Amino acid sequence: MTNRDISTIADCHLFKGLNEQDINTLFDSNRFIEKNYHKNAIIRFQGDEYSDLMIILEGEISAEIQNPDGKKIIIETLKKSNAVATGVLFASDNTLPVTVVANTDIRVVLLPKKTVVQFCQENEIFLMNYLQDSGNKIIFLAEKIRLFKFNSINQKIACHLLTLSKRQGTDSVRLPYSREKLADLFGVARPSLSRGFSEFYDHGILESEGRIIHILDKSRIKEIIMGGD
Amino acid sequence: MTNRDISTIADCHLFKGLNEQDINTLFDSNRFIEKNYHKNAIIRFQGDEYSDLMIILEGEISAEIQNPDGKKIIIETLKKSNAVATGVLFASDNTLPVTVVANTDIRVVLLPKKTVVQFCQENEIFLMNYLQDSGNKIIFLAEKIRLFKFNSINQKIACHLLTLSKRQGTDSVRLPYSREKLADLFGVARPSLSRGFSEFYDHGILESEGRIIHILDKSRIKEIIMGGD
Numbered sequence: 001m002t003n004r005d006i007s008t009i010a011d012c013h014l015f016k017g018l019n020e021q022d023i024n025t026l027f028d029s030n031r032f033i034e035k036n037y038h039k040n041a042i043i044r045f046q047g048d049e050y051s052d053l054m055i056i057l058e059g060e061i062s063a064e065i066q067n068p069d070g071k072k073i074i075i076e077t078l079k080k081s082n083a084v085a086t087g088v089l090f091a092s093d094n095t096l097p098v099t100v101v102a103n104t105d106i107r108v109v110l111l112p113k114k115t116v117v118q119f120c121q122e123n124e125i126f127l128m129n130y131l132q133d134s135g136n137k138i139i140f141l142a143e144k145i146r147l148f149k150f151n152s153i154n155q156k157i158a159c160h161l162l163t164l165s166k167r168q169g170t171d172s173v174r175l176p177y178s179r180e181k182l183a184d185l186f187g188v189a190r191p192s193l194s195r196g197f198s199e200f201y202d203h204g205i206l207e208s209e210g211r212i213i214h215i216l217d218k219s220r221i222k223e224i225i226m227g228g229d
Numbered sequence: 230m231t232n233r234d235i236s237t238i239a240d241c242h243l244f245k246g247l248n249e250q251d252i253n254t255l256f257d258s259n260r261f262i263e264k265n266y267h268k269n270a271i272i273r274f275q276g277d278e279y280s281d282l283m284i285i286l287e288g289e290i291s292a293e294i295q296n297p298d299g300k301k302i303i304i305e306t307l308k309k310s311n312a313v314a315t316g317v318l319f320a321s322d323n324t325l326p327v328t329v330v331a332n333t334d335i336r337v338v339l340l341p342k343k344t345v346v347q348f349c350q351e352n353e354i355f356l357m358n359y360l361q362d363s364g365n366k367i368i369f370l371a372e373k374i375r376l377f378k379f380n381s382i383n384q385k386i387a388c389h390l391l392t393l394s395k396r397q398g399t400d401s402v403r404l405p406y407s408r409e410k411l412a413d414l415f416g417v418a419r420p421s422l423s424r425g426f427s428e429f430y431d432h433g434i435l436e437s438e439g440r441i442i443h444i445l446d447k448s449r450i451k452e453i454i455m456g457g458d
Contacts, residue, residue, distance in 0.1 A: 047396045090357065091364030093405055095396045097371065117357065121350055128319065128346065134363030135320030141370035142316075142326065148377055167276045167324040176322055 001027050001109075008057050009109070011081035014133060017125045026123060031115040037102045044100040051094060052110035054084040059106030063098040077103070086133050089113055140177075144185050150225075153196040156186045158224040161206070161215060171215040230256050234338070237286050240310035243362060246354045255352060260344040266331045273329040280323060281339035283313040288335030292327040306332070315362050318342055369406075373414050379454075382425040385415045387453040390435070390444060400444040 001009075006020050006027070015023055033052070037043050044050065046065060056078055063076040063084075075098055078084060088094055090113070111119070120127040143163075147156045164173045177185060183193045200206040205221060207214040215221060230238075235249050235256070244252055262281070266272050273279065275294060285307060292305040292313075304327055307313060317323055319342070340348070349356040372392075376385045393402040406414060412422045429435040434450060436443040444450060 047398070087364045087367030089364065090360035091368045092361060093368065093396070094364070097368070097375075097392075117353060117360075120356055120360075121353065124346060124350065127349055127356075131319035131346075131349075131359070131363070132321060134360070134367065135316045135318065135323070137367050138316030138363065138370065139320045139322065139326070141367065141374065144374060145370060145377075146326075148374075163326075167322070169276070 005057050005109070008081050009055060012055055012083055014055075014083055014086070014126065014129045016129055018123065022123065022125075026119050026126070031111070031118065033110040033112075035108050035110060037106050037108070039102055039105050041102045042099060043102055043106075043108075044096050046096055046099045048096050049094060050085055050088045050096045052112050053086065053089050053116050054100075055109050055111070056080050056082050056084070057107045057109055059102065059104040061106060062101045062103055064101055065098050086130070087137055089116065140181075140185065144187070147186060153186055153188050153192055154199065154224055155227070156188075157196050157200065158221045160185070161213060162218075162221055162225065165215055165218075171218065173213050173215065175211045175213060230338075234286050237310050238284060238338070241284055241312055243284075243312055243315070243355065243358045245358055247352065251352065251354075255348050255355070260340070260347065262339040262341075264337050264339060266335050266337070268331055268334050270331045271328060272331055272335075272337075273325050275325055275328045277325050278323055279314055279317045279325045281341050282315065282318050282345050283329075284338050284340070285309050285311050285313070286336045286338055288331065288333040290335060291330045291332055293330055294327050315359070316366055318345065369410075369414065373416070376415060382415060382417050382421055383428065383453055384456070385417075386425050386429065387450045389414070390442060391447075391450055391454065394444055394447075400447065402442050402444065404440045404442060 001024070003020070006023050009015055009023055009027070010018065010020055018026075034057070043054075043061065058080060060080075061078050061084070062074050063078065064072050064074050066072055084100065085096060085098075088096060116130070120130060143160070147159060150156045150159060161173055164176070165171055168174065175182065179190065179193060183190045186193060186196075188196075197206070197208070201208060203217075203220075205215075205217045205224075207216055230253070232249070235252050238244055238252055238256070239247065239249055247255075263286070272283075272290065287309060289306060289308050290313070291303050292307065293301050293303050295301055313329065314325060314327075317325060345359070349359060372389070376388060379385045379388060390402055393404070394400055397403065404411065408419065408422060412419045415422060415425075417425075426435070426437070430437060432446075432449075434444075434446045434453075436445055
């Protein structure tokens with residue numbers, strides 16, 4: 001594996017905290033496969049068994065689903081250093097819920113499940129990262145489901161912030177997610193998210209300071225959650 | 230740890246495939262704590278940091294949330310041999326999304342996160358079980374979100390079965406979840422789930438044989454998904 005590839009892998013969140021020497025040690029054997037795919041190639045079909053963890057070394061891929069009416073929907077776009085479907089790899093039903101398509105010419109590294117298990121046993125940081133990745137996905141999805149009961153984006157913002165405020169024990173809440181992730185969490189497009197937050201700022205209910213949100217009017221937040229939009 | 234407790238832990242899905250000798254080896258040191266709580270005691274508050282994996286040795290607990298309007302909702306009831314919040318333990322934000330209450334007098338074993346990591350490194354089966362548990366939770370929650378877009382229970386049943394049929398490559402589909410889990414997946418009560426399935430049987434669209442469901446009329450299934458309920 002070249003130094004450039006090792007540095008790409010070092011940027012993958014599963015290898016966070018490992019230096020390039022550590023990564024070299026893990027990858028220094030015949031425990032992985034490299035593969036190339038041309039632009040527009042279908043890399044994996046929805047329903048295919050997923051038994052090798054895929055990490056992107058070069059290029060970009062899309063995860064797509066096909067609706068029963070035949071329409072394609074892009075679920076996610078993944079780039080260099082991203083790992084594909086970390087949760088599916090170890091699930092009892094390890095078939096992919098999405099079709100994976102090459103958006104550009106791509107190069108990937110494939111780590112057989114057995115290798116990932118060996119990495120976990122040989123390197124505690126990698127193990128912790130893998131468990132953290134799964135834990136974070138579970139928390140994110142569970143919160144998304146919890147927020148489904150609210151119809152309006154303002155209710156979702158209010159409820160999410162009130163929960164964070166309780167958890168963090170402060171009215172100056174640190175948002176754990178990027179704006180992009182937040183839009184996904186609330187099931188809305190980015191512009192709707194921005195408009196939602198702007199309303200809160202304009203009415204003096206919230207104040208933003210980077211990723212910190214100050215809750216200025218908590219009783220109004222509660223009213224909004226209860227439906228007083 | 231007594232033989233009885235070891236046999237209780239052997240029934241926990243995280244220890245599936247380990248014999249009592251293996252479990253004894255893992256637990257044979259000062260790496261865990263045992264605790265007792267009285268009936269109605271609040272064991273952990275929503276928002277508490279969750280840094281010790283809790284496994285129930287005796288009794289029953291509830292995971293509850295409090296809505297902004299003050300109403301309590303029971304999310305889950307856990308019994309002997311169940312592990313609590315396996316996903317939260319390793320998440321970046323490892324605060325509990327629920328309040329944990331003792332329904333009876335209970336006795337639990339607490340495994341510090343560090344011990345769980347050691348278990349993963351010392352025993353490959355335990356590691357695989359932990360990763361599988363997380364993977365299964367992710368798949369379940371993602372499928373639940375996917376099905377949210379359908380309003381009727383019949384559409385949810387149709388869409389879930391069609392997806393399983395694609396994945397399993399057969400029209401005789403094996404349901405991966407118990408009826409209880411399925412009701413949770415579809416966000417409905419058990420009786421509604423049964424009524425939904427009965428309609429499919431009555432109209433000759435599906436036929437049931439234990440946990441195998443035969444899809445007899447696939448084009449009708451597709452029509453139902455498209456809204457022809």
